[in-house]
Each structure stands twice: as structure tokens, then as C-alpha cells.
Amino acid sequence: MTTTLPSSTDHAALRDAANRHLFVGMTNAAQLAEEGGPLVMQSAEGIHVTAMDGKRYIDGISGMYFRNVGHGREEIAKAIYDQLSSVSMNVYAGATPATIQLAAKLADLTPGDLTRTFFCQGGSEANESSLKMAQAYHVRRGDTGRYKVISRKGSYHGSTYGTMWLGGHPGFPRTDYQPKPANVVTVSAPHTYRNDFGATSPEQCGELAAKAIEEAILFEGPQSVSAVIGEPVSQPLGGVVPPANYWPMVREICDKYGVLLIFDEVITGFGRLGTWFGADLVGVTPDIMSFAKGITSGYFPVGGTIATAEVADVFSGGPEKTWSHMYTYSAHPGGAAAALKNLEIVERENLVENARVRGEQLHERLEEMKGKHRMVGDVRGVGLIQGIEFVADRKTKEHFDPSLRVNARLTEKLIARGVWIRVPAYIVPIAPPLIITADELDGLCDAVDESLGEVEKELGV
Ligand SMILES: Cc1ncc(COP(=O)(O)O)c(C=O)c1O
Known part of the structure; x- marks a missing residue:
């Protein structure tokens, strides 16, 4: 079989080829194809990544918990x-x-x-x-x-x-x-x-x-x-x-x-x-x-x-x-x-200390969200590895029925707000690069807060 190499600047061709030829770790190819394909990155700087379609996102989990000093160094x-x-x-x-x-x-x-x-x-x-x-x-x-x-x-x-x-x-x-x-x-x-x-x-x-x-x-x-x-x-x-x-x-x-x-x-x-x-x-x-x-x-x-x-x-x-x-x-x-x-x-750049201080800020913001959103069962973590566990019922700690696709809904809302976090089963992980500033972290938290509010409205929570 002869395969034509997609041009490195043709977004649609790259996504199409990815859907046919690439295993993207821990994702389902059919599901990714429905979304048009994986996010193909064009550039990245600081805490942001930019996809080939020009959309820019905060990298909410540091790639996969590794991008401590941020992108573009x-x-x-x-x-x-x-x-x-x-x-x-x-x-x-x-x-x-x-x-x-x-x-x-x-x-x-x-x-x-x-x-x-x-x-x-x-x-x-x-x-x-x-x-x-x-x-x-x-x-x-x-x-x-x-x-x-x-x-x-x-x-x-x-x-x-x-x-x-x-x-x-x-x-x-x-x-x-x-x-x-x-x-x-x-x-x-x-x-x-x-x-x-x-x-x-x-x-x-x-x-x-x-x-x-x-x-x-x-x-x-x-x-x-x-x-x-x-x-x-x-x-x-x-x-x-x-x-x-x-x-x-x-x-x-x-x-x-x-x-x-x-x-x-x-x-x-x-x-x-x-x-x-x-x-x-x-x-x-x-x-x-x-x-x-x-x-x-x-x-x-x-x-x-x-x-x-x-x-x-x-x-x-x-x-x-x-x-x-x-x-x-x-x-x-x-x-x-x-x-x-x-x-x-x-x-x-004193990033260990920045992770500590920003971690305290993040913890406060998550506690605030817990006070505001009934679907937040627990918030936990330290430094820049924290998360929200969302539940259908705070008393029983029961999770939402998977058919409600709560994690996918949250992912969609976050992406719409320019935050790249693919939400797994019942946790919103938050682990940005250690270089994040107070304002940037507030922006990230605002997006999480609003996304929770929107999903709660949709679910009638
Ligand atoms: C705590 C921990 N240990 C081990 C691994 C495996 O690392 P790698 O994916 O680089 O093989 C991971 C990956 O996420 C991890 O989080």
C-alpha cells in the first residue's frame, strides 16, 4: 500500500491520517475520529498550547504532569x-x-x-x-x-x-x-x-x-x-x-x-x-x-x-x-x-516555591467551588497536583451514571473556555506547569468553576 504523507501544514489531512495510522495512547480511535481527530499542536509557549486550527489552550495538566518549566524553553x-x-x-x-x-x-x-x-x-x-x-x-x-x-x-x-x-x-x-x-x-x-x-x-x-x-x-x-x-x-x-x-x-x-x-x-x-x-x-x-x-x-x-x-x-x-x-x-x-x-x-526561577504558593491559591479556589457546587464531593491535593471529585450525591458519594457523560460534558465546557483538560471518569485533575502566575491560575479556576456551573444546570443538579 502506498500512503501519501500528509503535509505538515495541512491540519485536516494530518487529523485524517492520525485517525487512520496512529495509536494515540489511552484514547479510542473511533471516539477521537468523531471529534475530528487528536489535537494537533502547532506551537506552545509558557502554560499555553496552540492547535493547528489556531485555538489556544491553557495546558491544565502540564502535558501529562511533566511540563514543569512550561512550553517553549x-x-x-x-x-x-x-x-x-x-x-x-x-x-x-x-x-x-x-x-x-x-x-x-x-x-x-x-x-x-x-x-x-x-x-x-x-x-x-x-x-x-x-x-x-x-x-x-x-x-x-x-x-x-x-x-x-x-x-x-x-x-x-x-x-x-x-x-x-x-x-x-x-x-x-x-x-x-x-x-x-x-x-x-x-x-x-x-x-x-x-x-x-x-x-x-x-x-x-x-x-x-x-x-x-x-x-x-x-x-x-x-x-x-x-x-x-x-x-x-x-x-x-x-x-x-x-x-x-x-x-x-x-x-x-x-x-x-x-x-x-x-x-x-x-x-x-x-x-x-x-x-x-x-x-x-x-x-x-x-x-x-x-x-x-x-x-x-x-x-x-x-x-x-x-x-x-x-x-x-x-x-x-x-x-x-x-x-x-x-x-x-x-x-x-x-x-x-x-x-x-x-x-x-x-x-x-524559584519554581518549587511558586508551586507551593500557587498550590495554596488553588486549594482556596477549589474549596470555594466546593462551597458553591453540589456536584463537588471532595477537593484534594497539594502544590500543583490537585483535583475535584464530582459526585451525583454528596451524602452517599455515589458517582454519576456514566450514560450522563458528565466527564465528557466537563471536558467540552473546559475546551470551550480555552482549557485543555480531558476529564477522566469522575475527577477533574488540575496540575498546570509550575510557572503559572496568580492571574493565570485564577483564569484556569474561573473556567473550571463556570464549567461545573454549566454542567450542573444541564443536569438539573
Ligand atoms: C506515578 C507514575 N509512575 C509511573 C508512570 C509511568 O511513566 P511513563 O508513562 O513515563 O512510563 C506514570 C505516568 O503517568 C506515573 O504517573
């Missing part, structure tokens, strides 16, 4: 260009100055004695690497039976074969990928709005959720458990912030049973919560931390896993200690150059 593009123009890739068993500098920078920025980094290309690979590192760590110490991984409902840790069964994201059903692997153990999350424990206070919820992890370790047999993995604050259910006692208790439990604690900081790392890392916010240092997205703000696909000296050191010594793990494109110097420049911008 020429200095990052230039850093990548300069790097690739000199050394464009490693050789086997080699490294480049940029990669080494980045690893040293991460040892500096991350809490505790997290010190040695393995680089990869994204969040799923980062978590794969963390899980493999944890299991290999135990094996090196002679603990060969530890292969199970405990994760929490409502979390998302990636879409590769080794990560997709972790957590439990309502938007990612696993029905196509049976059977569930034998190493996966899932427990309830410290979700104060919808807790599985019947807890009546946040402290009790935190305690019972931590104890659920201990119970799972005991039930499975401590000698079979390799690691607990979790995001310090999880995004899929709209910024679930655990009660303050939760992570310190989980840390203690892990230590008690020799289980490693892995933080998935793929979204929370590099400032989004108003602290450099979620670990800083919750006051707990993990043994291993996965990261991706915000390290380059998405200008180059980079992820990684950083381990404490204690974990990393078990892989040093004779050849038998080697950690047998790699990806061809690990530690790409272009990615390292992008990350170094991106982190320089985060520091220079």
Missing part, C-alpha cells in the same frame, strides 16, 4: 542541540560528562543518602528498574525468596508488563492482560475521602492504611516480600495526600521486616508538590526512588532510579555482584543536558 532545546553536536551518545560501559554531572546533582538534590542513579527513558522503566534493583538487592544479601511487591489501590506505576499490575488505576483496567502475576499484592490506600477502613479521622485512616501494609507482609510471609512501592502523593484519584502519620509508619514497618521502600516520584519529583520531592513533603526517605517527567519537563525522555548507598553498595565488589540491568539508551547525554538545563531553570 529554547535554552533547553539549545542545550540538547549543543550536547548532541559534540557527543551524541555513550559507548558501551562509557559515560558522558553531562550524565555524570546529572547523577551528582541528583545525589545533592534528593533527601537522605540517596546517592547512585541508574538512568532510563521514562516512568515505567524507572519503576521496572526499581523493582528489579530491590529484588536483586535481596538476592545479593542471600535473601533469595523476596520477590513480592506491595502496592496500593488507586496508584499508577506504569504500563509495561512488570508495572501494569501494580496499584489500581480505574482508567487502566487489566482485563486484556490476564493472568495477574504472582508477585503482585495490593492493599487499600490512605484515602481519607473514600477509605476502606471505616476510619473516622485522618490519623486513624493513616494508621489503619499503614497497618494494612504490615498485615499484607505478615500474611504473605515477610521472607517473600521484596518491596513496598507508592507515590508520596498519588495522582490518579486527584492528588490523594496521605495523613501525616502514614509514611513514617510505613517506613518503620518496612524496616521492621527488611522490606525496601520505593517511592515512585515520577510525578511528585522536581517541585510539583511545592517541595523538591514528595519525600521532603512527607518527611521520609525511601531506599529507592523512581523519577521521570519533571526531570526534563518532558523536553527529552528521561527517567531513572536512585538508590541509597546501602542499597547501591551491594552491587559493588566481584563480578558476581554486578547488577545485570540495562537499556540501550540509558543515560543518553541529550537527556542529561536537557535535565541539567531544566533543573537550572527550576532553581533560577
Whole structure:
């Protein structure tokens, strides 16, 4: 079959070709075709993206929770260009100055004695690497039976074969990928709005959720458990912030049973919560931390896993200690150059602090919306990862009947107001770039507020 390439300036032809030839992740091709095709981007600057039809939108979830320094940063593009123009890739068993500098920078920025980094290309690979590192760590110490991984409902840790069964994201059903692997153990999350424990206070919820992890370790047999993995604050259910006692208790439990604690900081790392890392916010240092997205703000696909000296050191010594793990494109110097420049911008523009302050503003605006709109069941989150859970009934917390297409209605209203957020099942996620100003954030919140009001009117809420 001969396919004519669509011109890069012909919007209609591009959308048509996309509908025929492209898998657009996590979307339904027929549904996208009904909408005319995916948003084809023409340009992007700051917090805005402009589609080829000339419509401009606020990027309400930072691409996919990665565009921390905003769009259109020429200095990052230039850093990548300069790097690739000199050394464009490693050789086997080699490294480049940029990669080494980045690893040293991460040892500096991350809490505790997290010190040695393995680089990869994204969040799923980062978590794969963390899980493999944890299991290999135990094996090196002679603990060969530890292969199970405990994760929490409502979390998302990636879409590769080794990560997709972790957590439990309502938007990612696993029905196509049976059977569930034998190493996966899932427990309830410290979700104060919808807790599985019947807890009546946040402290009790935190305690019972931590104890659920201990119970799972005991039930499975401590000698079979390799690691607990979790995001310090999880995004899929709209910024679930655990009660303050939760992570310190989980840390203690892990230590008690020799289980490693892995933080998935793929979204929370590099400032989004108003602290450099979620670990800083919750006051707990993990043994291993996965990261991706915000390290380059998405200008180059980079992820990684950083381990404490204690974990990393078990892989040093004779050849038998080697950690047998790699990806061809690990530690790409272009990615390292992008990350170094991106982190320089985060520091220079004080974006971690901006995320904290704007996060407070966002929280106030969301609370206001909760007071005003009956369909708002809960508002939650911290920094620039927050969300609204919408419900049909505040008392029962029942969700709307899917046939009412409430999420699609909200998406349409937001798009009409120049905000690009595709609303999933029952959460409006709000996670703009960390550069957002007070006025821009107010504009974004006004659009969400008005969209809720309009949908309520349509539904007669
Ligand atoms: C917390 C978390 N972990 C892991 C991943 C997977 O990252 P990637 O899509 O880069 O593989 C994501 C992606 O959204 C994520 O949010």
C-alpha cells in the first residue's frame, strides 16, 4: 500500500491520517475520529498550547504532569542541540560528562543518602528498574525468596508488563492482560475521602492504611516480600495526600521486616508538590526512588532510579555482584543536558516555591467551588497536583451514571473556555506547569468553576 504523507501544514489531512495510522495512547480511535481527530499542536509557549486550527489552550495538566518549566524553553532545546553536536551518545560501559554531572546533582538534590542513579527513558522503566534493583538487592544479601511487591489501590506505576499490575488505576483496567502475576499484592490506600477502613479521622485512616501494609507482609510471609512501592502523593484519584502519620509508619514497618521502600516520584519529583520531592513533603526517605517527567519537563525522555548507598553498595565488589540491568539508551547525554538545563531553570526561577504558593491559591479556589457546587464531593491535593471529585450525591458519594457523560460534558465546557483538560471518569485533575502566575491560575479556576456551573444546570443538579 502506498500512503501519501500528509503535509505538515495541512491540519485536516494530518487529523485524517492520525485517525487512520496512529495509536494515540489511552484514547479510542473511533471516539477521537468523531471529534475530528487528536489535537494537533502547532506551537506552545509558557502554560499555553496552540492547535493547528489556531485555538489556544491553557495546558491544565502540564502535558501529562511533566511540563514543569512550561512550553517553549529554547535554552533547553539549545542545550540538547549543543550536547548532541559534540557527543551524541555513550559507548558501551562509557559515560558522558553531562550524565555524570546529572547523577551528582541528583545525589545533592534528593533527601537522605540517596546517592547512585541508574538512568532510563521514562516512568515505567524507572519503576521496572526499581523493582528489579530491590529484588536483586535481596538476592545479593542471600535473601533469595523476596520477590513480592506491595502496592496500593488507586496508584499508577506504569504500563509495561512488570508495572501494569501494580496499584489500581480505574482508567487502566487489566482485563486484556490476564493472568495477574504472582508477585503482585495490593492493599487499600490512605484515602481519607473514600477509605476502606471505616476510619473516622485522618490519623486513624493513616494508621489503619499503614497497618494494612504490615498485615499484607505478615500474611504473605515477610521472607517473600521484596518491596513496598507508592507515590508520596498519588495522582490518579486527584492528588490523594496521605495523613501525616502514614509514611513514617510505613517506613518503620518496612524496616521492621527488611522490606525496601520505593517511592515512585515520577510525578511528585522536581517541585510539583511545592517541595523538591514528595519525600521532603512527607518527611521520609525511601531506599529507592523512581523519577521521570519533571526531570526534563518532558523536553527529552528521561527517567531513572536512585538508590541509597546501602542499597547501591551491594552491587559493588566481584563480578558476581554486578547488577545485570540495562537499556540501550540509558543515560543518553541529550537527556542529561536537557535535565541539567531544566533543573537550572527550576532553581533560577524559584519554581518549587511558586508551586507551593500557587498550590495554596488553588486549594482556596477549589474549596470555594466546593462551597458553591453540589456536584463537588471532595477537593484534594497539594502544590500543583490537585483535583475535584464530582459526585451525583454528596451524602452517599455515589458517582454519576456514566450514560450522563458528565466527564465528557466537563471536558467540552473546559475546551470551550480555552482549557485543555480531558476529564477522566469522575475527577477533574488540575496540575498546570509550575510557572503559572496568580492571574493565570485564577483564569484556569474561573473556567473550571463556570464549567461545573454549566454542567450542573444541564443536569438539573
Ligand atoms: C506515578 C507514575 N509512575 C509511573 C508512570 C509511568 O511513566 P511513563 O508513562 O513515563 O512510563 C506514570 C505516568 O503517568 C506515573 O504517573
